[in-house]
Amino acid sequence: MKALKLDRNAIGQWLSAMAGERDIYVPAPDGPAKGTWTLLTDYSMPEIKPGVPARPVKNFLFPQPETLLKFSTVPTDPNCCLPSEPEENGRKNVVFGVRPCDARSIGLNALACKADTYYQANMEKNAIIGLTCSQVCSTCFCSETGGSPMGTEGCDVSLTEIDGSYIARAMTERGEALLALAESSGKEVTDSDISAVEALEEKARAGSDEIRNPEEQLRAKDLMELYNAPFWQELADRCINCGACTFLCPTCYCFDIQDETLHGKGRRIRCQDSCMFPLFTLHASGHNPRGQKIQRVRNRFMHKMKYFPDRFGPISCVGCGRCVRDCPVNIDIREVMRSLLHI
Amino acid sequence: MxxxxxxxxxxxxxxxxxxxxxxxxxxxxxxxxxxxxxxxxxxxxxxxxxxxxxxxxxxxxxxxxxxxxxxxxxxxxxxxxxxxxxxxxxxxxxxxxxxxxxxxGNGFPVDTELKGKNIVIIAGGFAFTTLRATLIYMLEHRQDYGKITVIYGARTPGMLLYRDELEKWQARDDVDMHVTIDREAPGWDGLVGFVPTIAGQVAPSPDNAAALICGPPIMIKFTMPPLEEIGWTDDQVYLSLENRMKCGIGICGHCSVGPVYVCHDGPVFTRSQVQKLPIEY
Known part of the structure; x- marks a missing residue:
């Protein structure tokens, strides 16, 4: 696969070349939009701080909200109540500066969304240009979840900063085509560039994390034994069911479907939902299968650490640390994972 | 798209x-x-x-x-x-x-596991709907099944579903119908008693048999002991679960019960499958 060495200037030219056919989104700089992803309008290398922005990349794969269908509700309209798919504007995106954890989440969610044509279409629509991590934050734990600060999974192109320049490696055919647009401004990579990247990869592998491949250990454990573990109650006592973790989590993909109508025009939308909320499971009869907080708290962690790996293989957590960073009552998923591994 | x-x-x-x-x-x-x-x-x-x-x-x-x-x-x-x-x-x-x-969802295994078996259908209240579909399908393919027994109960005669069809089935000699209501009611000359009681009286044999049970959880709970007493095991009993659903194709998470999605892996499970799951249904 193609690889180029790009200095900041060359990145700017590359962004400008890609902007011809795609909208480019980058982590927003400090200011009112901080923490979100913003449309790039001046084509220079954006300042991307260490760690992940508050909003995960899933917002490009599950737009908030996403129109699934639209319909008329005017009774005299012959097409009344006949749903149709919304027209696409055809514009594609580049999501630039995606950290390895976020990039990896796209493929994990795709395991559950194989039959979901909208998710598949959004994967088509959004090209991912990753940026490996030269600095690991205190809340980061990607290596403990099967990822790496140097990871490229889910990226079309992966950038690694070395001495103020970037080694850009195409990881997919789509990435190859995008990187071709940088050919005129970039330089060929040298052997020493490649060995510098390999040295970083080696260093990432040699990290001193105590947990490796938790999914294998967790899959081997008895489901009901984990479910009945004594520590859930203590966690539930602290949790306020605010749902922040689920909205910030790149691998929480649960959603709600709702209909909206205004002046005879309607649409069926989907938006993120959270298993932290009692309404998530409430029956019309009033019965609620997860009516207690402990059931909801437990469901989120069990889904990530046991149900998902049992079904698909890997754990549904990429170690981005957003939930650790932003939980108002300091619940730490790393501790939960350790507790589960010790059962 | x-x-x-x-x-x-x-x-x-x-x-x-x-x-x-x-x-x-x-x-x-x-x-x-x-x-x-x-x-x-x-x-x-x-x-x-x-x-x-x-x-x-x-x-x-x-x-x-x-x-x-x-x-x-x-x-x-x-x-x-x-x-x-x-x-x-x-x-x-x-x-x-x-x-x-x-x-x-999956449906009852009418063309596989249930074929050649004696079938016991037990339903309470308005949970009879997919069992109506099952019963009609079985009666249309009558030679594929052994004895068919139906136990169906509602609170009052007026709360029974598919009254006309119940009468037609009662008149047939190739299906053993037991229709019951909870309490005596004027004009009702059929069975009186809760579904579990009637199930105990009918006492269908578990030999080469499968039971399909749909109804309120309390009915299922009390129907199991009389069946277990005469030798029924959990893998012979098929239940249909219900949960809140949105996508219907095993993604959105609303209907999940532990690792399974009721919409995609169910709604039909054997009782032994259900026993292995957290009670979140």
């Missing part, structure tokens, strides 16, 4: 006939005809499967398919008025447009 079929897009359909089933007016059976011939021809379901009924502007609800695959040309759904969408549906009239998304 990619060329593969959009799983969220319902088939356009019309309400062909609406029948009030119960004396309280809370249950209606909707006969639905898919508008497009191609959709009608492509539609194939198994007894025990469900579909999403889609009301534009109101939302979708998962409802068991009450018609047997052998009843061609239309679909039946018996719906209890409970929430926003079911209330809107109850207020609709014949000829109105509706959407149908499905069939979804």
């Amino acid at each position: 990619s060329s593969t079929k959009n799983p969220y897009r319902p088939y356009p359909a019309r309400l062909d006939n609406i029948k009030v089933e119960t004396e309280d007016g809370n249950l209606k059976t909707f006969r639905i005809v898919l508008e497009d011939k191609a959709d009608r021809e492509a539609w194939k379901h198994t007894a025990g499967q469900f579909a999403m009924l889609s009301l534009a502007g109101k939302g979708e609800i998962p409802i068991g398919i009450a018609s047997s695959p052998t009843e061609e040309g239309h679909l039946l759904f018996t719906v209890n008025r409970a929430g926003v969408v079911t209330t809107a549906l109850h207020n609709m009239k014949e000829g109105d447009r509706i959407g149908v998304r499905g069939p979804l």
Whole structure:
């Protein structure tokens, strides 16, 4: 696969070349939009701080909200109540500066969304240009979840900063085509560039994390034994069911479907939902299968650490640390994972 | 949109006939005809499967398919008025447009595990719908099954579903019908007693048999002991679970019970499968 060495200037030219056919989104700089992803309008290398922005990349794969269908509700309209798919504007995106954890989440969610044509279409629509991590934050734990600060999974192109320049490696055919647009401004990579990247990869592998491949250990454990573990109650006592973790989590993909109508025009939308909320499971009869907080708290962690790996293989957590960073009552998923591994 | 079929897009359909089933007016059976011939021809379901009924502007609800695959040309759904969408549906009239998304879920294994077995159908209240589909399918393929026993109970005679059909089945000699109501009622000369009691009296043999049980959880709970006493085991008992659902295709998370999705892996499970799951249904 193609690889180029790009200095900041060359990145700017590359962004400008890609902007011809795609909208480019980058982590927003400090200011009112901080923490979100913003449309790039001046084509220079954006300042991307260490760690992940508050909003995960899933917002490009599950737009908030996403129109699934639209319909008329005017009774005299012959097409009344006949749903149709919304027209696409055809514009594609580049999501630039995606950290390895976020990039990896796209493929994990795709395991559950194989039959979901909208998710598949959004994967088509959004090209991912990753940026490996030269600095690991205190809340980061990607290596403990099967990822790496140097990871490229889910990226079309992966950038690694070395001495103020970037080694850009195409990881997919789509990435190859995008990187071709940088050919005129970039330089060929040298052997020493490649060995510098390999040295970083080696260093990432040699990290001193105590947990490796938790999914294998967790899959081997008895489901009901984990479910009945004594520590859930203590966690539930602290949790306020605010749902922040689920909205910030790149691998929480649960959603709600709702209909909206205004002046005879309607649409069926989907938006993120959270298993932290009692309404998530409430029956019309009033019965609620997860009516207690402990059931909801437990469901989120069990889904990530046991149900998902049992079904698909890997754990549904990429170690981005957003939930650790932003939980108002300091619940730490790393501790939960350790507790589960010790059962 | 990619060329593969959009799983969220319902088939356009019309309400062909609406029948009030119960004396309280809370249950209606909707006969639905898919508008497009191609959709009608492509539609194939198994007894025990469900579909999403889609009301534009109101939302979708998962409802068991009450018609047997052998009843061609239309679909039946018996719906209890409970929430926003079911209330809107109850207020609709014949000829109105509706959407149908499905069939979804697994259904009863009528053509595999249940073939050649003696069948015991136990239903309470308005949980009889997909069992009606199953019973009709089995009666249409009568030679594929052994003895068929039906135990069906409701609170009052007026709360029994499919009254006309119950009478027809009672008149047949190839199905053993036990229709019961909870308490004595004027004009009722049939069985009186709760479903578990009647199940204990009928005492269907567990030899080469399978039981399909649908009803309120309390009925299922009390029906099991008399069956277990005469030798029934959990892997002979099929249950159909219900949970809140949105996508219907095993993604959105609402109906999950531990590692399984009721919409995708169910709604039909054996009791031994259910026993291994957290009680989140």
